[in-house]
Amino acid sequence: MERSARLRSGLLVLWVFLVGSLASAQVDLSGSWVPRDSRTGNNLNAVDYTGIPINDEARIRALSYAPAQISMLERQCQGWPPYYLAIGPFGIKIWPEMEMVRGATISWTIGAWEDRLPTQIWMDGRPHPSRNAPHERGGFTTGRWEGNTLVAYTTHMKAGALRRNGTPSSDEATMITRFIRNGDRLTVFAVVEDPIYLTEPWMLTKNFQLDASPLSPVGPPCTPAFEGAAGAGRVPHFLPEKNPFVGELTEWFGVPREAVLGGSETLYPEYRKKLKDQYVRPEKCLHDCGGPAR
Amino acid sequence: MTPRHLLGATLIMLAVLVPPAVAEGQGRGRGGPPPGSEPRLSPRQIAPADLTGYWVSVVTEEWRYRMLTPAKGDYQGLQLSAEARKIADSWDPAADEAAGHQCKSYGAPAIMRLPGRIHIVWQDDTTLRLVADAGTQTRLFRFGLPQPAGPRTWQGASAAQWETLGGGRGAAPSPAPGASLRVVTLNMRGGYLRKNGVPYSEDAVLTEYFTVAPLPSNGQALIVTTVLQDPRFFPQPYVVSSVFKKQPDASGWDPTPCSTTW
């Protein structure tokens, strides 16, 4: 009896060790990752839906957006949805939360920014909330490993924006994010699906590099204040056909208006055949041309 | 659970987790082949991901810089040296045309960013061939041996390896499922990173990571991360990722010649 109990105990200890090994990450993503991505596009124009597979509903909604909306007291601190991780300008701090008996990783946390909540990627197999559960600004995210890639699935996000010029996202949007580490470089590949506003999945990327200087895991607190917005008590907007900025990309860069307004067709190489007849390259750049030599 | 059941389950768990080196050691100890004489598997055989097939670019970022040829002097977002800026400001497509440099913006650092389709096949067990219909360019990714020196070309010479992140005790690291293909390209002719004359020099070193990822509804994406180190023209490395979607066949394949303006 005593021997049987000792054997049971020993096997249980071995089990705990083995399960702990299985639960540990294939790749360590922890650290401070600074943005190292040469894409343009952080400073978006007021009407620029190029490269987004939006539908007509999204387009109408986007064209009604006035940038002054974000200066409303109620909206200044609302922040952006989790896909802002791949759109926004900041670096990210990533750390694991571990269970201290077996060393299993319970979650990976991506630290917050001033306008994005932290993302906690649950690795412990817990299910997503029910369809009718409340949505949070940061959504709800679970994750798993595929080889050395962390794959995160986010649901239950609030309605927000796909871009910081009012291109809308609905509260039915979901996102799959892959964290691909190659050496000291991290590529984030996000696929956003939105049955309300997108006609196909929207794919985004952003690159980071591991840095020794620690980034803050939390964003600074947001303080609502008067931001000079005119007309307190109203929501700035444009009525249909009244957005005054819709022609800017065409005027400044020659981008045909149809392309400015986005859509699935505009994402693929075939669309260039249509563009060739419509596009007249400006003689030289006169607007938003680039910074000084470094 | 009885001790007998627990023992059985533990043995199964050990069988799953035992490192390859331990198994190898046991094999050698029991009359297996001598070390170094086992047949080496080719890069094709150990490939952790399938990059072959037809892929179409999906342009969701930097749209007007990729789908259109921007105006001269438009390099918004890029950190250029003074020399690079001077070259970009004096871009002359007619002069490039006259000099026979129509493919100057189709070189290895730029080609993956151009809208179009690519076709990837195994040319042999140690070489992947990538053909782009934009500019009808061909790139060869060779595993193993260092590249022989030769004249510089738009596509340069590319050395490939599957990314590994360490293996079990004593085992040679093997690529994990879904690992990236790392390609380093040298010996390139200086070209244009963007079609409007933003330059890269012949001293540039190009490192790329090709990663395959599943998409919702059974699709597949190919993410190509480009890291271009060219201190003469870029004080900081140029880093972008381009996304492709897999196609079942060659539909839409449209070989087009190089163009200095479109």
Next chain:
Amino acid sequence: MTRRLLTVMLAGASLVAGAQAFAHHSFAATYFEGQKITIEGEVALFQYRNPHSFLYVMVKDEQGKAQRWAIEWGGSGQLRNQNVAIDTVKPGDRVVVTGDPSRTPGEFRLRMRTINRPSDGWKWGDDID
């Protein structure tokens, strides 16, 4: 909209890039970056905050009526790194500010580009090293 101006410059100004500057909202969507307006007046309040600090300057128009201008600046952390503290600019300081005007008609609002305080020569801005 009337105001006392030193100069109004309409130019195809090139953008001074910086990742930090593009946080929270797109400046290009909120302001006319190709235009510049310069105002001079007295600081009413310096709201040192996140996501963006705001400097409120009272500017007298041609009729002598004071109009409050809101000038959007960097977040408090960003400004701290640039040696702009909560008390660097105080109510009562007389300042000259150049910035991009708001896209929203009727708003007395700028995005900060340069500021200087003639009384002691203090300056901050895109063009200043």
